Amino acid sequence: MKFATWNVNSLAVRLPQVLDWLAANPVDALVLQETKLTDDKFPTMEIGAAGYQVQWFGQKTYNGVALISKKPADAVVKNIPGFADEQARVIAGTVDGVRVIGGYFPNGQAPDSEKFVYKMAWLNGLRAWLADELKTHEKLVLMGDFNITPDDRDVYDPVAWAGQIHCTPEERAHFQGLIEMGMVDAFRLFEQPPKSWSWWDYRNLAFRKNQGLRIDHILVSKAMQESVKSCVIDKLPRKNERPSDHAPVIVEIDV
Numbered sequence: 001m002k003f004a005t006w007n008v009n010s011l012a013v014r015l016p017q018v019l020d021w022l023a024a025n026p027v028d029a030l031v032l033q034e035t036k037l038t039d040d041k042f043p044t045m046e047i048g049a050a051g052y053q054v055q056w057f058g059q060k061t062y063n064g065v066a067l068i069s070k071k072p073a074d075a076v077v078k079n080i081p082g083f084a085d086e087q088a089r090v091i092a093g094t095v096d097g098v099r100v101i102g103g104y105f106p107n108g109q110a111p112d113s114e115k116f117v118y119k120m121a122w123l124n125g126l127r128a129w130l131a132d133e134l135k136t137h138e139k140l141v142l143m144g145d146f147n148i149t150p151d152d153r154d155v156y157d158p159v160a161w162a163g164q165i166h167c168t169p170e171e172r173a174h175f176q177g178l179i180e181m182g183m184v185d186a187f188r189l190f191e192q193p194p195k196s197w198s199w200w201d202y203r204n205l206a207f208r209k210n211q212g213l214r215i216d217h218i219l220v221s222k223a224m225q226e227s228v229k230s231c232v233i234d235k236l237p238r239k240n241e242r243p244s245d246h247a248p249v250i251v252e253i254d255v
Contacts, residue, residue, distance in 0.1 A: 001255045002027040005102065005143040005216055006237075007199075007246035011035040011066070015043055017240055019050050025234070027250065028070050029095045031102025033145045035064030042066070057088045065091045065104050065144075073100070083125030090126075092133075098255060099137035101130075103144035108165050116165070119147075123174040127181065134182055134221060139255065142183060143218040145199075145246060148175045150185065154214035156195065166215055183219040186231040186251045198233050199246045207238055218251045227254040 004027045008014045011032065022030065035042070035058055042056045047068060057078040058064035065088060067073055073093025079085050092101040103126070108119035134140060148171045152158035161167045179185065187196075197212025206212060220228060229252040238247045 001029075001096065001098065002250060002252050003098075003100065003141050003143065003218065004030045004248050004250040005033070005145070005218060006030065006248040007033040007104070007145040007216060007244060009034045009036075009244040009246065011037055011043065011064070012041070013242060014244055015046060017237060017243070019046065021237055021248065022050055022052065022068070025248075025250065026070075029073075029098075029100050030068045030248075031091065031100065031143055032066040032068065033064075033102070033104035034062075035066055036061060037064055055091055055093055057091050059088045063088045063104055065089060065102050067091045067093050067095075067100060067102055069093070069095045069100075071096045080122070080125045080129050082129060083122065085122070085125075089122070094137070096255070097139060099133060099140040101133070101140070101142045101144075103142065103146070105144065105146045105148065107147050108171070110165055111163065111168050111170070120170060120174075123171075127174070127177055130178070130183075131181060138221065138223045140221040141218065141224070141251070141253075142178070143249070143251075145215060146175065146217045147215050148172065148217075149213050149215060150175050150188075150217075154197075156197065156211045156213065161213075166213060178219060182222045184222060184225045184228075186218045186220050186228050187214070187233075187249070189225070189228055190231060196233055198249055200238065202245055216246055216249050218249055220251065220253065224253055224255070228252070229254055
C-alpha cells in the first residue's frame, strides 16, 4: 500500500493539481492539509469522479484537512479527542486495516508567542491521544505537515534557523517524544539525498536555490517498520504553475 501527505495551501486553487497528481500517483490514501474550505464547499464530486472516497474537515480561510482513499475510511475522527480546539487540524480513519491519522500541526509563529503555547498544548494533546490509538491499532500511520524539523539535517541553514520556529528544542523534543512512543520516521529508514526538503518559501527564490526545510513527515508504528519499502519526497509538483509551497511525501508499505 502507498500512503501520502501533502499540504496543498488552498484546495480551491490546487484541486486540478491534486487530481492530476492522484492520476499519476494512485496512492491508497492521501491526507491533505490547509484545504482552506468550509465543509459545504469541499469538492466531493470531483474527487469521487476520480475514483476516490473522501472524508473532510474544514473551516473558512484557514487550516482544514482531508483524507482521500481508494477504499472507504472507517471509524473517522475529526480533531483530537479530549483536546478542545476550534481549528480544523486532524482527521483520522481506518483504511483497509491501517489506521491513518492526518494532521496539520500548528505553526507556532515564534517561541515567545501565545501561538507557541497553543502549539505545545496541541502536541501534548496529540501524544496523549496517540498513546491510546497505538494500543488499539497495531498498524498506524501518522502523517502531515508537522511544522517541525527533527534535527539540523532537515534545515538548509541550521545556524541561521537555530532556536527559531520549527527548529526549537521544545518542538524537536515533541517529535522525539513521538518516536519514543513507538513511531518511526519512515523517511530516515533509507539513505536519502542530502538537502532533502519538503517546504520552500515562496520568497527569495528559495525553491530555485533549494533553501528549504523538511517539515512534512510520515511516521509509522513499530509494527510496520520492517514492511516499509520506500519513502520519498516528490518535488515535481513544486515546479507547477501556482504551486503549493509544500511537496508531497509518499511511503510504500508491504501491508
